[in-house]
Amino acid sequence: MNRRTVLALATTGLAGCADRGNRRSLTTGDSSNDGTQSHPSSDREEPPIDKSPDSAKFPTLPDTFDDFSDLSAWSVLAGSLETGKRPGPTDAPAVKLTADDSADRVVIAREFDDPIDCTTVAPGLAAAAEGTMVPTIQLLDADSDRVDFRRGFKGSLPVMRYNFGATKIVGDPDLSAVTEIRIAVWAGDERRRLWVDDLHFVPRPDTGMVCVQFDDGFETDYTEAFPILDQYGYSATTFVNPGRIGAADRLTLQQCKRLRDAGWAVANHGYTHAHLENLPPDDQAQVIADGATWLREHGFEEGAQYFAYPFGEFDATAIDIVAENHDLAFWGGRGVYGRIANPHLCPRIGDPSAETAIDHLDRAASMGGVTTLFYHELEGELLSAFETTIDHLHELESDGDLQVGMPADIAATIPRSN
Known part of the structure; x- marks a missing residue:
């Protein structure tokens, strides 16, 4: 049997994320679109996401869902969340998640009154880690059933975008009606810091x-x-x-x-x-x-x-x-x-x-x-x-x-x- 022709992933927009009643779909495009997420203005200077190693080869970036300019949208469930300087030679700011001596992890959460449709997308972060770690992005529905997406990070790298892969499914999550997003890092007995600059979604293929x-x-x-x-x-x-x-x-x-x-x-x-x-x-x-x-x-x-x-x-x-x-x-x-x-x-x-x-x-x-x-x-x-x-x-x-x-x-x- 010959290998079947591979269906292309969408390269513009997030296909299949149609509005379902009050559910907001994740779309790319103009921020005035009702399906996009907007944030209040912030005094925090927004540095450009590091497109290294070569901007000519780096893809056109998918639209940012949350740039962390409005930290009030996030609840801290463990550890701390604050604006700080990102690691490396630059003094540019980024949001810092810290698991300190009082917590064995850092967990932040953002809830949505109107569920968002994530049936055809996967989440990712632009981030940098203080050392080797494996952050998790969790997509939860109203029953707290969820999908966990994980990605290993190396330390001593600039802030850059990472794909997160689905590694665990708990219960029977309804990704068409996601009511909460969590970002978590397990620290154990160590102090851990993760700098984040951007939460985004990328499309997944139909097949x-x-x-x-x-x-x-x-x-x-x-x-x-x-x-x-x-x-x-x-x-x-x-x-x-x-x-x-x-x-x-x-x-x-x-x-x-x-x-x-x-x-x-x-x-x-x-x-x-x-x-x-x-x-x-x-x-x-x-x-x-x-x-x-x-x-x-x-x-x-x-x-x-x-x-x-x-x-x-x-x-x-x-x-x-x-x-x-x-x-x-x-x-x-x-x-x-x-x-x-x-x-x-x-x-x-x-x-x-x-x-x-x-x-x-x-x-x-x-x-x-x-x-x-x-x-x-x-x-x-x-x-x-x-x-x-x-x-x-x-x-x-x-x-x-x-x-x-x-x-x-x-x-x-x-x-x-x-």
């Missing part, structure tokens, strides 16, 4: 989509994954280190070309498998750019547009360099998400068990979202989990509940600035 990827260019991409996927007509992406091509247990150049000819993308994982955040900028640039150059020189022009961070590690400089050379870059993350808000921090889940992968596939099919699964060397239990996952994927795809996509399908949904 769910899954992308399958592999890291490090192991030979099992060709000997194991390829025949399993090919029996159903599915393609995948292999992120390779050109410096390892032809090494023991790694793909050969000929195998890479055969995968490309079968519809796979052979993409960049750095010329070497380096810890980018430990390298000076010039060395980062060489590792990243040399990998893309090798791919283009050897006939893998499409794959040269995509990058996966080795070890899932990077810093602000690495993101900037990657953006200069690639249309998309992939990092870690769980859940089912919507249209990409930051093309150089695309989420994906690594080496999932069959149970975890199937849960993500089912959620993408039921919610109409996107999920990306990636694997390393396929052997033993991981190979068995992969086979079980692809069999389940085929069932969903055959029923028309899920589609198999590629990075090009993700990139095509991202609106570009002129």
Whole structure:
């Protein structure tokens, strides 16, 4: 069976969010529209959202739902909420959420007298974290049934937009009538700070989509994954280190070309498998750019547009360099998400068990979202989990509940600035 044509995500507006009685739909466009959320004016200086690493490559930003200029709209359920200076070299202000010594978490909530319709969208934040943390955005209905959307954050990065993926459903939430939004960060025994600058929503596709990827260019991409996927007509992406091509247990150049000819993308994982955040900028640039150059020189022009961070590690400089050379870059993350808000921090889940992968596939099919699964060397239990996952994927795809996509399908949904 050939891979079905992927339905495009909406790139303008939030399709499917029609008004339902008093329910407000989330729409993009002019703020005078009755479906948009407005705020009283504020004396707080509003710095532009950091469009780094490259404004020419950063997508046209989805409309802001709440810019946190009116903090009175939010209730503090735990921790504290205040305006403060964001981390980094700039003195620009941002709203600071803090879990201090008196609380093991910070939780803020905003309630709506008129429910809002979130049936075809997923929430996200423009934010920066003091250290590694996993914030949660919760969408609750009148019965307090909810969907949790989560995203891991690294510290020492500027404020930028992040996709949050649906990871948990509690009860039977009615996303067409959301009455409350909560933002929460678990701190435990540590003091945690999260700076937020923007709450937004991005559209989800009508039909769910899954992308399958592999890291490090192991030979099992060709000997194991390829025949399993090919029996159903599915393609995948292999992120390779050109410096390892032809090494023991790694793909050969000929195998890479055969995968490309079968519809796979052979993409960049750095010329070497380096810890980018430990390298000076010039060395980062060489590792990243040399990998893309090798791919283009050897006939893998499409794959040269995509990058996966080795070890899932990077810093602000690495993101900037990657953006200069690639249309998309992939990092870690769980859940089912919507249209990409930051093309150089695309989420994906690594080496999932069959149970975890199937849960993500089912959620993408039921919610109409996107999920990306990636694997390393396929052997033993991981190979068995992969086979079980692809069999389940085929069932969903055959029923028309899920589609198999590629990075090009993700990139095509991202609106570009002129």
